Amino acid sequence: MLDRHPAPGPSRGRWALGLLVALVLAPLGVLGLSAAPATAAVGCLAQADKTGCVSGTVGSRSDPVEGADVQLLDEGGVEIEVQTTEADGKFAFTLTEPGTYLVKLDEDTLPDGVEQIPPAAAQAGPDGTLRVEVQLGRTAVPDLEVRSEDYDASGTSKTDQLVGGAFSGLKLGLLLALASLGLSLIYGTTGLSNFAHAEQVTLGGVVAYFLVSQAEYGLNLWVGIILTTLLCAGSGLLQDVVMWKPLRRRGLGLTQLMIVTIGLSLALQYAFQYVVGGSQVKVTLQSFESYSFGPVNTNSMSLIAMGIAIVMIGLVGFVLLRTRLGQATRAVSDNPALASASGIDVDRIVRIVWTASAGLAGLSGVLYALTVSNGIRWDTGMQILLLLFAAVTLGGLGTAFGALVGSLIIGLVVELAGPLGAPGDLKYAVALGILIILLMFRPQGLLGRAGRVG
Amino acid sequence: MDTILSILNQSLREAIAPSTAAVVIAVIGLNIHFGFTGLLNMGQAGFMLIGAYGFAISIIEGLPLVVAIVVGLGGALLFALVLGIPTLKLRGDYLAIVTISAAEIVRFVGRLSALEDFTGGALGLRGSRYQGPFLDLSFLPDTSWTLSPFNYRDTFDGSGVVRGLAGLLFIGLVVAAVLLVRRFRGAPAATSGARWGRVGAVVGLSLLALLAIFFVFPITYQNNVAQGWWVRLVAWTLVGLCTLLAALLVRSPWGRLLRGIREDEDAIRSLGKNVFAIKMQALIIGGSFGALGGIVYVLPSTVQADSMGRALTFFAYTALLIGGAATIFGPVLGTVIFYGGRVLLRETANAYVPSSIMSDQQTETFSLIVVGVVLMLLVIFRPQGILGDKRELRINV
Numbered sequence: 007m008l009d010r011h012p013a014p015g016p017s018r019g020r021w022a023l024g025l026l027v028a029l030v031l032a033p034l035g036v037l038g039l040s041a042a043p044a045t046a047a048v049g050c051l052a053q054a055d056k057t058g059c060v061s062g063t064v065g066s067r068s069d070p071v072e073g074a075d076v077q078l079l080d081e082g083g084v085e086i087e088v089q090t091t092e093a094d095g096k097f098a099f100t101l102t103e104p105g106t107y108l109v110k111l112d113e114d115t116l117p118d119g120v121e122q123i124p125p126a127a128a129q130a131g132p133d134g135t136l137r138v139e140v141q142l143g144r145t146a147v148p149d150l151e152v153r154s155e156d157y158d159a160s161g162t163s164k165t166d167q168l169v170g171g172a173f174s175g176l177k178l179g180l181l182l183a184l185a186s187l188g189l190s191l192i193y194g195t196t197g198l199s200n201f202a203h204a205e206q207v208t209l210g211g212v213v214a215y216f217l218v219s220q221a222e223y224g225l226n227l228w229v230g231i232i233l234t235t236l237l238c239a240g241s242g243l244l245q246d247v248v249m250w251k252p253l254r255r256r257g258l259g260l261t262q263l264m265i266v267t268i269g270l271s272l273a274l275q276y277a278f279q280y281v282v283g284g285s286q287v288k289v290t291l292q293s294f295e296s297y298s299f300g301p302v303n304t305n306s307m308s309l310i311a312m313g314i315a316i317v318m319i320g321l322v323g324f325v326l327l328r329t330r331l332g333q334a335t336r337a338v339s340d341n342p343a344l345a346s347a348s349g350i351d352v353d354r355i356v357r358i359v360w361t362a363s364a365g366l367a368g369l370s371g372v373l374y375a376l377t378v379s380n381g382i383r384w385d386t387g388m389q390i391l392l393l394l395f396a397a398v399t400l401g402g403l404g405t406a407f408g409a410l411v412g413s414l415i416i417g418l419v420v421e422l423a424g425p426l427g428a429p430g431d432l433k434y435a436v437a438l439g440i441l442i443i444l445l446m447f448r449p450q451g452l453l454g455r456a457g458r459v460g
Numbered sequence: 461m462d463t464i465l466s467i468l469n470q471s472l473r474e475a476i477a478p479s480t481a482a483v484v485i486a487v488i489g490l491n492i493h494f495g496f497t498g499l500l501n502m503g504q505a506g507f508m509l510i511g512a513y514g515f516a517i518s519i520i521e522g523l524p525l526v527v528a529i530v531v532g533l534g535g536a537l538l539f540a541l542v543l544g545i546p547t548l549k550l551r552g553d554y555l556a557i558v559t560i561s562a563a564e565i566v567r568f569v570g571r572l573s574a575l576e577d578f579t580g581g582a583l584g585l586r587g588s589r590y591q592g593p594f595l596d597l598s599f600l601p602d603t604s605w606t607l608s609p610f611n612y613r614d615t616f617d618g619s620g621v622v623r624g625l626a627g628l629l630f631i632g633l634v635v636a637a638v639l640l641v642r643r644f645r646g647a648p649a650a651t652s653g654a655r656w657g658r659v660g661a662v663v664g665l666s667l668l669a670l671l672a673i674f675f676v677f678p679i680t681y682q683n684n685v686a687q688g689w690w691v692r693l694v695a696w697t698l699v700g701l702c703t704l705l706a707a708l709l710v711r712s713p714w715g716r717l718l719r720g721i722r723e724d725e726d727a728i729r730s731l732g733k734n735v736f737a738i739k740m741q742a743l744i745i746g747g748s749f750g751a752l753g754g755i756v757y758v759l760p761s762t763v764q765a766d767s768m769g770r771a772l773t774f775f776a777y778t779a780l781l782i783g784g785a786a787t788i789f790g791p792v793l794g795t796v797i798f799y800g801g802r803v804l805l806r807e808t809a810n811a812y813v814p815s816s817i818m819s820d821q822q823t824e825t826f827s828l829i830v831v832g833v834v835l836m837l838l839v840i841f842r843p844q845g846i847l848g849d850k851r852e853l854r855i856n857v
Contacts, residue, residue, distance in 0.1 A: 139586075149573070149582070199553045253840065261500065261552065265777065265839045272774055273832025280825045388770070392564055395557045403553075435568045438561035445554060446546040 050098035052145045059145040060109060060138055061098035063091075065152050070095020070286075071120070075112035076150065079135065083108065090115070094285055101140050108135040109148045116152060123151045166301035167425035172418060173302045178378060179417025180315035182390065184370035186397045186409040187322055188363025194339035194404035195352075195359050196250075197260050201267040204387035204394060205274040206364050210238050210371025211382030212278055214289045227290050235369040242364020246357045254356075271388070279384035286381040289372065311373040318366065319410060326406055335359060339404060393420065393434065396441040402454025411452055467807040469677045475800035476679070478687075481695035482508075482757035483799070487776050487783075487791035488702050489749025494777070495785035496710050497742040498722035500556040503543070504750045505772040506563025509570060509765060510535040511751025512758040517578055519590040525597070528590075529755060536751035539566075540744040548739045560770065570765035584764030591686050594759060598690040600683040607689075608671060611678035626675045633669035637662055641789060641847050662789070691760045698756060699792060702749060707788045709745070718742055719786075719852075771828075778835045784848030793846060802827050 050059035060078060065071035076097040078087045086107075089097045101107070108131045111122050124134065129148070131137040138146040189203045218230035225233065253263060294305040326332035337345040338355045346352045374390070375382040397416040401408025416437045423433035444451075474480065486508050493501040514532035519525065543562055547555040569575065571582045579585065612623040640662055649655035682688040709715055717738050720728040729735050754768065761767075775798065783794020809823040818826060844850045 147583070199556065256840075258840065261498075262839050262843060264500070264553070264556070265781075266836050268774055268777070269832045269835030269837075269839065271832070272771070272835065273829050276825045276828040276832065280822055280829065284821070392561050396561065399554070399557055429572060429574050432568055432572060435565040438565050441561060442542075442546055442558055445550070445558060449546075449550050449554065 050100045050145070052143050056102070056142060058101045058104060058140040058142045059098060060101065060107060060140060060148065061096070061145055062147045062150060063095045064097065064111060064150045065095045071116060071152055073115060073117075074150075075115040077110040077112060079108040079110060081106045081108065083132065083135075093288075096285070102142075104141050105139075107138050107140055108132075109138055109150070110135040111150045120152045123149075164425070168422065169301045170303065171422045171425045173304065175418035175421030176414070177304075177308055177312055177417070178421055179414035180312050180319070181370050181374050181378065182393055182397055182417050183319055183410045183413035184315050184373070185367045185390070186394045186413050187319065187406055188359075188366045189394055190398045190401070190404055190406050190409035191335070191339075191359045192363050193398065194406070195335065195342070195356050196254070198263050198267065199395075199403075201264065201391070202271040202274060203267075203363070203367060204391035205271050205278075206238060206242070206367035206387070207371040207374065207390065208278055208382065208384065208387035209241060209274070210234055210368030211289060211375035211386060212282060212371075212384075213237050213368065214372040214375065215282065215287050215382055218290050219288060227292065230289075231369070231372050234372050235365050238368020238371075239361045239365030241368075243357065243361040245364070246360035250360065251353060251357070271391075275384055275388060282382075282384060284384065286379075286383045288381040289375045305377075308377045311377045314369070314373065318369065322362075322366070322406065331355075331358065389434075393437055396437050399441055400444060400451055402451025405451070405453045408451050408453035463811050465677075467804060467811060469679075470807055471800045471804040472673065472677050473679060474803040475796045476692065476696070477799070478691045478695040478760045479757055480795055480799045481692070481699050482753045482755075482759075483772075483776060483779065484699045484753075484792050484795040485702050485756060486750045486753030487780050487795050488699075488706050489746035489753065490776050490780055491785060491787075491791050492706060492709070492718070492742055492746035492749065495780065495787070495790070496715065496718040496722065497739060497746075498552070499548075499739060499743060499746075500552045501559050501743070501746065502556045502770075502773055503559030503561075503563030504747075504776050505768040505770065506559070506566045507536050507539060507747040507750030508754030508757060508772070509563070509566050509768040510539050511754035512763045512768065513570060513579060514751070515755040516585050516590040516758060516763045519593060520585070525593045528593075529752075532751050532755050533748050536747040537744050540740070540747040544740045544743045548736055548743070560773070563770070563773065567765045567769055579765070580763070582765070584762045584767075587686055587758070587760065587762050590763075591759065594694075595684060595686070595690065598684045600690050600693075602684050604680055604682045605689055606678050606680040608674040608678060610671075611675050613678065623676050626672050630669050630672035630676065633665055633672060637665040637669065638793075638846060640665065641787075645787075645847075645849055687760050695756050695759070698752065702752070703788060703792060706749075710788075714738070714741075774835070775831065778831055778838070781835065781838045781843070781845050784845030785843075786849070786852050787845075787847040790845060790847045797846075798831075802831065805830060 050057070050061050052059045063070050064074045064076060070091070070093070072091060072093050072095060074091045074095070076089050076091065077085055078089075078099045079085050087099055089099070091097055110133070113122060113134075116122070122134070124130070129136050129138075136148040136150070138148050140146055185203065185207050188206075189200060192198060192200050192203070214230050214234040217225050217233055218227055250263075253266065258266070294307040296303065296305040297309070298304070324332075326335060334345065334350045334355050335358075337348070337350055338352050342352050345355075371382070371387065375386065379386055393416050394413075397412035398409050399412070400415060401410065401412030419437050419440060420433050423436040428436050486504055489507070490501065490504050493499040493504075511532040514535040515528045518528035518531040523531070539562070543555070543559055547558045570579045570584075572579070573581045575581070612619070612626065616622050640658075644658050644662075649658055681692070684690050710718065717728060717733060720733075721735055721738060725735055728738075757768070776795075779795040779798040780791060781794070782797055783790030783792065806823050806827040809818060809826055810820060813823070838845065844852070
């Protein structure tokens, strides 16, 4: 499937060559990763009985505010310290005396059109400050969140919010579909629920960060995206060769394999944290031209990302439906033993599926980091894993087109839940709630075949 | 040498910490789910969180301690029903996906700023708001105390040799207890007297081992503070009671049904048993252990949604698989090794790897990478863990 990627001169021979190069480069990439210093600047480390910390992020982790002044006041309102946030939006005060302090965000230093979300009643101090309790050896994290000034529902009409939400939902759905197609194909051909699939998504973002963003060898963004996809596909191939195939040979049960993927997911997640640190990193600093179509505000990268996703999903669909490879893949999904008996090399199909799935997930990771989460964090993938599972199960476990339908539905639900009144993180919970309810009535999913699933 | 001793000492403190005991209780519940019934519950942390919230909020609202515990356990019962009804008739991975999702939902809801008056939002509920009634129950005097009172400092003028010998004795006793359990597993006891004799032997050896380790590393805490001996005493007593209860449950006719379902669900169904109902009972009972674990987990600290996330469930699985799934003492042994081992690894890396190669933050991360790798290797190469029986663990769902 990768030969259809919009790489320069996508012919079969070059595809093989590209993969070879990717595989040779993969270890180099890992070396590069481990050599890079951790970027997380630990602002304050609370030591037991000595110091306490007040730290946090202005804005949110995914969308920090740069250049905002954060004031630390004592209980009487006397200023102790002021910090100005950098690109990561972080502030950290170190204190040696426990007690109650006030934290204030200077509204004048916020970017235009942005205001602070008023603190909750339980934490609010005088003059829009936030009350924090400092204990030695502990870190207090006040919420200094911001929103756009015209956030108020009466400012933008409900319809506009819904249209805007639907557009974001479509974008999220397409990117989820890129990743969940692979998850579904792996499930279809091997029966394995791969909990480490989300780490392939993170891997895409992290590899792209090192290829594009790190100044010494910063690549052009587009070359970086293509190379990232190839490297991730190579990692999938490598995984199948060194791990999954030997384990299948060993006859390890599916439950055991699933726990192996959980272990892999844990190890990879913290490996990412080890190399990029605990904070969010940006794949690229370049900004993209923004457009608005009526109520929809977007930028060129989002439109291109959606285009890439549609092309790739179309390609996967074409390969599955119209080529011998796709026919063989569907045969293996249906009945591996029968497929094997009809002369299909099941191991080869599974290998191709792992490779393609990892590549698609990696691509999805880069695009997600560029257009949805505004950067990549060690646990970005883990945050969307549940959405991926919800999408795949909603559409019908193991059906590729079900994964597409499920992803679009989940994307829309997640992005529309906010405008329709679900607060904060609960938008993810809504998607998962829908999954649980669907399972009660149609356990095989929307497009799954009605059959025994129990 | 001093560094090594201090690392071992820290590791031991972590191994007997109340949070470790709390996780043991949750792992006992997970063992009923996964080890005995073959249910892939990936949301044990969600059960813990529900128990913790139910308990803490009830006390803050002014209910008595006993009622608060019942509320926590009742929450787990409802949660199990919600999870079980749609999924227990389906193939096992559906339960896994739904439980992991539901546990996340609980965490999201706990963090909601709209519910801050109840749950404390992302900051959580401070321990001092709900610890009172529990600490008031303590009958220990208000002083500090050293375990064990009989330790190396008092004998032979604190001789290092005696200390070293006692350390070796500890290792020997632990190995003997493990070997004994593994030997008994092969041959069922003929009479109930013989069976209790065996249990007595294992428990006796374990107690002797404890005496030896506390002889080598005496530990001093205050009695009646949030992080003191009282909460440790209660937590580990509960571990003992839960282990006993779990042992009685799985040895009952009902326990045999659980194993039957794990091995061949259809066979049990053809015997006229209601497989769905039995699975549901297992889910509820294991979940209640989880909720109790959650209550104990927050007793010395705070109720904070993020402290009981997915990672904790995965830790519980790792601990269970280290000790041995479908065994009685596996959860205790596995969890103690897991938490003690993690601190051992982290502190060793802290002490001996220069911080230019690995910063303090990175050693913590490194220890978590090792957890993931250990989980993978265990499942592949030694699915029965330390105490388990390989033939028992061909769980397939």
